[in-house]
Amino acid sequence: MTTPVLDVRDLFYAYPDGTRALDGVDLHVHRGERVALLGPNGAGKTTLVLHLNGILGGDAGSGGGTVEVSGMPVRRDTLSEIRRRVGIVFQDPDDQLFMPTVREDVAFGPANLGLRADVLEERVGEALAAVGMAAYADRPPHHLSFGQRRRVAVATVLAMHPEILVLDEPSSNLDPASRRELAEIVQRLDVTVLMVTHDLPYALQLCKRAVILSQGRIVADASTREVLGDAELMAAHRLELPFGFNPAATR
Amino acid sequence: MGADHRHTLHLNGRSRVHRLPAHLKILSTLAFALLVVATPREATWPYAVHLAALLLVARAARVPAAYLAPRLVVEVPFVVFAVALPFVATGPRTTVLGLTVSEAGLVAAWALLVKGTLGVLAALLLAATTEPHDLLTGLTRLRLPRQLVQIMGFMVRYVDVVTGDLRRMSIALASRGFDARSPRHWPALTRCLGALFVRSYERGERVHLAMLSRGYAGSLPVPDAAPWRSGDVLVAAALPTMAALAAAAAVLAR
Numbered sequence: 091m092t093t094p095v096l097d098v099r100d101l102f103y104a105y106p107d108g109t110r111a112l113d114g115v116d117l118h119v120h121r122g123e124r125v126a127l128l129g130p131n132g133a134g135k136t137t138l139v140l141h142l143n144g145i146l147g148g149d150a151g152s153g154g155g156t157v158e159v160s161g162m163p164v165r166r167d168t169l170s171e172i173r174r175r176v177g178i179v180f181q182d183p184d185d186q187l188f189m190p191t192v193r194e195d196v197a198f199g200p201a202n203l204g205l206r207a208d209v210l211e212e213r214v215g216e217a218l219a220a221v222g223m224a225a226y227a228d229r230p231p232h233h234l235s236f237g238q239r240r241r242v243a244v245a246t247v248l249a250m251h252p253e254i255l256v257l258d259e260p261s262s263n264l265d266p267a268s269r270r271e272l273a274e275i276v277q278r279l280d281v282t283v284l285m286v287t288h289d290l291p292y293a294l295q296l297c298k299r300a301v302i303l304s305q306g307r308i309v310a311d312a313s314t315r316e317v318l319g320d321a322e323l324m325a326a327h328r329l330e331l332p333f334g335f336n337p338a339a340t341r
Numbered sequence: 342m343g344a345d346h347r348h349t350l351h352l353n354g355r356s357r358v359h360r361l362p363a364h365l366k367i368l369s370t371l372a373f374a375l376l377v378v379a380t381p382r383e384a385t386w387p388y389a390v391h392l393a394a395l396l397l398v399a400r401a402a403r404v405p406a407a408y409l410a411p412r413l414v415v416e417v418p419f420v421v422f423a424v425a426l427p428f429v430a431t432g433p434r435t436t437v438l439g440l441t442v443s444e445a446g447l448v449a450a451w452a453l454l455v456k457g458t459l460g461v462l463a464a465l466l467l468a469a470t471t472e473p474h475d476l477l478t479g480l481t482r483l484r485l486p487r488q489l490v491q492i493m494g495f496m497v498r499y500v501d502v503v504t505g506d507l508r509r510m511s512i513a514l515a516s517r518g519f520d521a522r523s524p525r526h527w528p529a530l531t532r533c534l535g536a537l538f539v540r541s542y543e544r545g546e547r548v549h550l551a552m553l554s555r556g557y558a559g560s561l562p563v564p565d566a567a568p569w570r571s572g573d574v575l576v577a578a579a580l581p582t583m584a585a586l587a588a589a590a591a592v593l594a595r
Contacts, residue, residue, distance in 0.1 A: 140550070143554055145550055145553060145554065170556055170558070173553070173554055173555065173556045174556060176554075177554075178551075178554045180547065180550075180551050180554075182547070184499075184502050184544070185544060185547040185548050185550075185551050186548075186551045188495065188498050188499075188548050188551075188552070189494075189498070189561075190473070190474035190477065190494060190497065190498060191474065198552075198555055198557075198561070199555035199556055202555060202556035202557060202558065203556060230474070230498075231498070232498065232501045232502065246555065247555070250555065250556070
């Protein structure tokens with residue numbers, strides 16, 4: 091079998107107050123997969139995401155375990171390459187977009203990788219085109235609509251040519267049209283995706299496979315349809331389908 | 342949020358003044374302000390020349406007086422101080438409009454008022470013709486310490502986000518019967534400001550996390566080297582040259 095893009099083994103993490111956030115997480119994601127990471131609030135989803143690119147881990151709270159990205163372990167000396175390989179799109183685009191113009195913001199990541207001039211321009215253009223925002227390159231991010239800002243946030247990460255795209259609550263605060271547009275963009279991308287979400291229909295639409303993280307452990311790992319269809323499992327982990335939504339009825 | 346909401350100091354335009362590189366405009370404004378300050382305060386006419394020079398620039402930039410005038414209010418604290426000066430300063434007295442005032446104070450007040458106004462006008466013209474973002478690039482090109490420019494850049498980027506937070510908080514407060522004029526409600530106001538500070542601080546932390554996630558290692562991308570085209574330099578030099586001539590003439594005429 092090929093090396094997984096994401097290989098998390100037996101990962102532990104405790105917050106300074108002793109709360110166990112991750113309690114032995116095992117997760118493997120293979121190339122081309124789109125995986126939904128589900129779980130109730132406080133399950134440790136964000137903590138897990140911040141381990142994937144080495145923001146957390148390796149400090150006092152980490153209690154062992156390893157994270158490897160395409161075979162490269164997350165360590166202090168591999169951080170810059172790890173952060174290229176793992177592209178995290180945070181929930182609030184205002185946290186992610188901080189440069190004066192869209193173009194400069196998208197260029198920020200690849201410039202940190204050492205790209206300059208034409209190659210950099212090309213990366214920026216290509217990433218903005220991938221999310222349909224090429225026409226907005228010279229606009230300041232705070233003049234865009236929320237949905238547009240989220241798309242630009244995705245572009246800022248795509249410009250680094252990540253091996254895995256990690257989306258944190260990609261559909262939150264989006265109106266239905268922006269939500270659909272973002273889904274179409276994600277479906278078009280040729281990249282491995284890990285999507286953290288409470289939006290279960292979105293998970294079903296975009297991801298074949300879903301895992302449930304609950305109390306710091308992966309408690310389910312199966313096809314999204316199977317996971318969402320298992321009423322007992324869902325109830326045990328405070329997951330609920332929206333009113334009137336039947337995963338078995340959708341194609 | 343739409344494209345209509347702009348930074349209120351900037352006036353869109355495509356004039357020669359607008360197109361001038363920001364670092365040249367900053368230098369020109371700075372030189373002008375220094376020359377105004379250096380002009381002897383005894384004569385009136387050099388200041389008329391300074392003002393005329395500024396008005397010429399405003400005309401070239403197509404910035405209407407109606408745009409500049411209301412923005413001059415920023416100067417008010419200095420005006421108050423200038424008006425107070427003739428009354429509080431010591432020295433020989435003179436009578437103006439039936440009031441006995443200090444002569445030295447009167448001259449100082451005039452100088453403060455006229456130099457302040459000219460400086461503010463010049464700064465307003467700079468702001469009206471230069472996007473905040475270009476100003477930052479200009480400052481970087483002028484070798485201002487990068488940390489300072491970065492702090493200003495974050496301020497420009499997040500001022501809308503933070504004022505948006507504040508607006509939503511005050512709407513939420515008002516919706517629950519809050520009245521900012523009643524002293525009984527002031528404690529709530531201070532807590533609201535405290536909460537705003539904590540929220541902004543936490544946002545700062547999240548922004549930093551997001552930057553680290555994209556490989557930030559302590560420095561932002563460097564803008565290209567500053568272009569010093571002779572045509573631009575000549576245009577930028579026009580304002581300080583006029584000011585220099587007026588100041589020099591005033592010094593010689595003393």
